[in-house]
Amino acid sequence: MNLEEMDKKFVMQTYARDYTNFRRGEGSRLFDEDENDYIDFASGIGVNSVGHNNPTLVNKLTTQISNIIHISNLQVIEPQAKLAQELARISGYDMVSFFANSGAEANEGAIKLARKYGQIKFDNKRYKVITLEHSFHGRTITTVRATGQESFHNDNFSPYPDGFNYVSDIDSIYSSIDDETVAVMIELVQGEGGVEPFDKAQIQKLASFLKENDILLIVDEVQTGVYRTGEFLASNLYEIEPDIVTLAKGLGGGVPIGVVMSKHKDILVAGDHGSTFGGNYLSTTAGLAVLEVLEKLDIKETIEYFEQKLEEVLKNHSDKFNKSVGLGFMRGLRANNSGLLANIMKESISNRLILLKAGRNTLRFLPSITITKDEIDEGFRRLDRALKNV
Ligand SMILES: *Cc1c(COP(=O)(O)O)cnc(C)c1O
Numbered sequence: 001m002n003l004e005e006m007d008k009k010f011v012m013q014t015y016a017r018d019y020t021n022f023r024r025g026e027g028s029r030l031f032d033e034d035e036n037d038y039i040d041f042a043s044g045i046g047v048n049s050v051g052h053n054n055p056t057l058v059n060k061l062t063t064q065i066s067n068i069i070h071i072s073n074l075q076v077i078e079p080q081a082k083l084a085q086e087l088a089r090i091s092g093y094d095m096v097s098f099f100a101n102s103g104a105e106a107n108e109g110a111i112k113l114a115r116k117y118g119q120i121k122f123d124n125k126r127y128k129v130i131t132l133e134h135s136f137h138g139r140t141i142t143t144v145r146a147t148g149q150e151s152f153h154n155d156n157f158s159p160y161p162d163g164f165n166y167v168s169d170i171d172s173i174y175s176s177i178d179d180e181t182v183a184v185m186i187e188l189v190q191g192e193g194g195v196e197p198f199d200k201a202q203i204q205k206l207a208s209f210l211k212e213n214d215i216l217l218i219v220d221e222v223q224t225g226v227y228r229t230g231e232f233l234a235s236n237l238y239e240i241e242p243d244i245v246t247l248a249k250g251l252g253g254g255v256p257i258g259v260v261m262s263k264h265k266d267i268l269v270a271g272d273h274g275s276t277f278g279g280n281y282l283s284t285t286a287g288l289a290v291l292e293v294l295e296k297l298d299i300k301e302t303i304e305y306f307e308q309k310l311e312e313v314l315k316n317h318s319d320k321f322n323k324s325v326g327l328g329f330m331r332g333l334r335a336n337n338s339g340l341l342a343n344i345m346k347e348s349i350s351n352r353l354i355l356l357k358a359g360r361n362t363l364r365f366l367p368s369i370t371i372t373k374d375e376i377d378e379g380f381r382r383l384d385r386a387l388k389n390v
Pocket of ligand 1: 101102103104105107136137138139187191192220221222223224248249
């Protein structure tokens with residue numbers, strides 16, 4: 001039985017997968033079983049923030065796993081406390097952290113915190129959370145309900161929890177607030193929804209309105225966080241101070257981790273929330289190593305270089321793309337239609353370049369934050385070759 005057959009026979013087929021068998025990685029290159037190299041512009045959907053086989057991450061993890069991988073959260077965990085301190089310091093937000101294992105779980109935690117806030121802070125119970133169309137907040141029953149895409153909450157998985165409604169754009173949030181609204185949850189650049197950043201002034205206006213009205217602003221930074229947009233958090237870039245920030249993807253450099261950060265430090269108390277694995281030695285040591293690598297990096301120049309390459313693609317292939325979207329290392333090229341995008345994806349992998357889709361017709365780029373100019377050059381050479389064949 002070959003690998004593809006084994007996968008199809010024993011693994012639940014919930015993904016439309018490619019069957020290239022990668023054996024090792026180095027920076028933004030992956031190598032298959034025949035040592036063919038692939039340029040990685042996807043970084044495991046924005047997860048491998050420091051690339052593959054990063055020496056700092058590997059060394060810190062190797063040392064840690066030979067000491068302790070895991071104990072329970074009933075004992076204090078030194079790297080967990082240190083990572084929480086680093087998240088507060090680097091973000092500049094006076095916030096405490098709860099550690100989970102994924103983005104969806106971080107968002108669940110954020111929703112729980114908001115609901116308890118709505119229960120204890122007001123005379124009438126507030127519990128409703130407003131989200132946006134084209135958002136993506138996760139795959140659990142609650143976070144899939146929070147996800148503002150009708151196709152995600154079909155009847156196969158119903159009933160869904162009450163208390164969520166989504167609106168078509170930022171301006172529609174105001175009129176959908178009522179006296180039971182406790183929070184608004186948004187991404188500042190919708191990752192799965194097409195990589196379109198929201199307008200800064202519009203977000204700042206929303207943030208101050210919510211603050212005045214004692215409604216919590218939850219920013220889902222599962223994809224935008226950890227330097228993805230150029231700043232540590234997209235919230236830093238937008239110069240807002242959310243009540244709750246969630247992180248996951250890039251923070252562990254490939255080790256599963258999720259975080260709920262909040263300035264409301266005393267809402268959740270002992271017994272309210274927990275996670276067996278959350279914040280263990282393995283994942284928080286990974287988080288510390290990733291931050292150590294990324295904080296001292298100067299990424300502005302590489303981001304500009306990447307942006308320039310995208311503009312060239314847009315110019316040279318204006319028959320295929322109509323727009324360049326995104327921020328920092330979270331970028332997209334809007335293809336003219338979804339059939340075309342499917343062909344581009346197919347040609348890219350044939351030319352040994354790994355890319356992602358977003359929404360229906362956006363070609364999405366989420367390279368490692370540590371990607372080099374050489375790797376960028378090689379990736380775009382392959383993209384050019386791929387596009388000439390489409
Ligand atoms: C990926 C993602 C999630 C879900 O994260 P998982 O780790 O897959 O649960 C939630 N929100 C956003 C914005 C994401 O990009």
